[in-house]
Structure formats: structure tokens, C-alpha cells
Amino acid sequence: MSIAVRGLTKEFKNKRDKNKSKLVLKDISFDVGEGEFVSLLGPSGCGKTTALTIIAGFQKHNGGQILINGKEVTKPGPDRAFVFQNYALFPWMKVGENIMYPMKKRKIPKKVRKEKLKALLEMAQLEGTENSYIHELSGGMKQRVALLRALACEPQILLMDEPLGAVDFQMRQLLQIQLETILQKKNVTTLMVTHDVDEAIYLSDRVLIMSRDHGRILGDIKVDLLRPRDRNCEQYHSYMKQLTELLKSALDGEVKNEEDEDLLDFIQKNEHKSKVVRTMLNKGKEYSAC
Numbered sequence: 001m002s003i004a005v006r007g008l009t010k011e012f013k014n015k016r017d018k019n020k021s022k023l024v025l026k027d028i029s030f031d032v033g034e035g036e037f038v039s040l041l042g043p044s045g046c047g048k049t050t051a052l053t054i055i056a057g058f059q060k061h062n063g064g065q066i067l068i069n070g071k072e073v074t075k076p077g078p079d080r081a082f083v084f085q086n087y088a089l090f091p092w093m094k095v096g097e098n099i100m101y102p103m104k105k106r107k108i109p110k111k112v113r114k115e116k117l118k119a120l121l122e123m124a125q126l127e128g129t130e131n132s133y134i135h136e137l138s139g140g141m142k143q144r145v146a147l148l149r150a151l152a153c154e155p156q157i158l159l160m161d162e163p164l165g166a167v168d169f170q171m172r173q174l175l176q177i178q179l180e181t182i183l184q185k186k187n188v189t190t191l192m193v194t195h196d197v198d199e200a201i202y203l204s205d206r207v208l209i210m211s212r213d214h215g216r217i218l219g220d221i222k223v224d225l226l227r228p229r230d231r232n233c234e235q236y237h238s239y240m241k242q243l244t245e246l247l248k249s250a251l252d253g254e255v256k257n258e259e260d261e262d263l264l265d266f267i268q269k270n271e272h273k274s275k276v277v278r279t280m281l282n283k284g285k286e287y288s289a290c
């Protein structure tokens, strides 16, 4: 299934003063092709979650259209599954019940639900947590449960809002590999919001850079690398550099807040890392030339 966003415009009314409003998205257009994995990168507050929730049909827009396979949608549907930034799990349900909830709603037989649950828990290394309550899990575990719940019903479109934001570096890389394997196999069309340049390059077919200028798309970069991707190859690093530069320009000239400072800090650290790797690569070339 494909997604087409056409001239999307969204403004929020000021709750105290009805005459005032804030224009967050202005005339935004982009496509996600059937089976494609596209990431949405951008500074905090530029409207990524707003765009994603409108595509999911969770909130209304003021202008433009969302087309799924060419048909306009305005409401949520079983074709689209959503992974929320803050998990949105049911605290009164156990892990297993949370994951099986969408299957239960679709009246999938209990035996099938149980089998699927077992396979999903195994895949995300969450065996033995089936009977735990959500408050008993770490942030990273909650994120994995949220991801499994979205995948449980095998959606054709997966919308993810920073799905791996709270997991540690190692678990993040492991889940990226698993995510890629599952999505490639199932041919799920995916739109993911992330703050992580490396994650965007590792997983995406295309990366869209959104700016604070009413969500204007600053760049639409095709990641032309074979899968599974090799983080050590030179091309990977040039994508890192290109996207980092674009992200920087998405922040330029804007009022900076604390989250922006964090992002700039991340970009600077990243630049340092990519410099080290580039030096190592160049050294490697020198050695192989010897």
C-alpha cells in the first residue's frame, strides 16, 4: 500500500484565544511507495508527530489530502498500525494481553493469538514477560512491547513515532536488524519518525528532512545502499555527513530550546565520530596500498 500526502496543512487553535492559531504544517507533500521504508527527520517541534497522527487518521487537518492507495482517508483504519512516542500501552493489562489486544479485537482465535505471541516475544527477546505488568518493565522493554503490538495484526502500513527512542545502543542496533528483517519479509510500507541520523540511514530507503519552517521538506534523500547495511563503508559515512548538514540547516535561524541544544550536541558528537571513522578508513586504505 502506498501513502501520498498532498498539500497537508494543519493549524492549532489557541485554547484561550480563539482568534489566534498556530500554523504547524503548511502545504506539505510527499509520497511513500508500496513496501518502502521512509524516515522523517527533523528538529523538535517541527510537526513530525502531527503529520504522522494525521496520516493515521487520529486528528483532522485543515487542508490537503492523505491518500492511501490513491483513496482519501480521514479516519483510522485496520490498514495502518501506529507505534506511539510514549508507548501508549494499557497499564491494567499484562504484556501478553497488550500484544494480543488487536488480535482479540479482530476475533483471531485464541490458539493462533497464543502462537503468534510466543513467536513475537521470542523475536524481541522478551520471553518470560508475558505475565508482567507494564510498570514492571524498563523503558526499552515497553518500547519493544509497543512495537510487537503494532506488528501483531500484520498491518500493511506501519507508522512509528520514535519507536526505538528509549532503548540502549546495543538493543537499538539489534532491534534495527530485527525490524529490517521483519519489514522486508512482510513488505510493510513504513513511515518512521526518528531523531537518529544513523538509524534513519540504516533502515530507510528514503529520508525526508523536515524543517521548523511549517514542516517544509528540506530534503528527500534516497539511501542507495545494499541491505543489510554496512556502517563502516565510506558511502554510509557520506550519507551521515549529508543528512547531518541538512539537519543543521533545519535548525538554522530558529529560536533554539533545550531539545535543540541536545540535538546540536548529538550532531557535534556525531561529526566527531564520523571524522574518527573516516580517518580510520583512510588509514586502512594507506595500509592496503602498502
Ligand SMILES: Nc1ncnc2c1ncn2[C@@H]1O[C@H](COP(=O)(O)OP(=O)(O)OP(=O)(O)O)[C@@H](O)[C@H]1O
Pocket: 012, 013, 022, 024, 042, 043, 044, 045, 046, 047, 048, 049, 050, 051, 259
Ligand atoms: N494538540 C495540540 N494543540 C496545540 N498545539 C499542538 C498540539 N499538538 C502539537 N502542537 C504544536 O505543534 C508543534 C509540532 O508538534 P509535534 O509534536 O508535531 O512536533 P515533533 O516534530 O513531533 O516534535 P518532537 O521531535 O519533540 O516529538 C509544536 O509547536 C506543538 O506545540
Ligand SMILES: [Mg+2]
Pocket: 048, 049, 050, 085, 161
Ligand atoms: Mg514528536
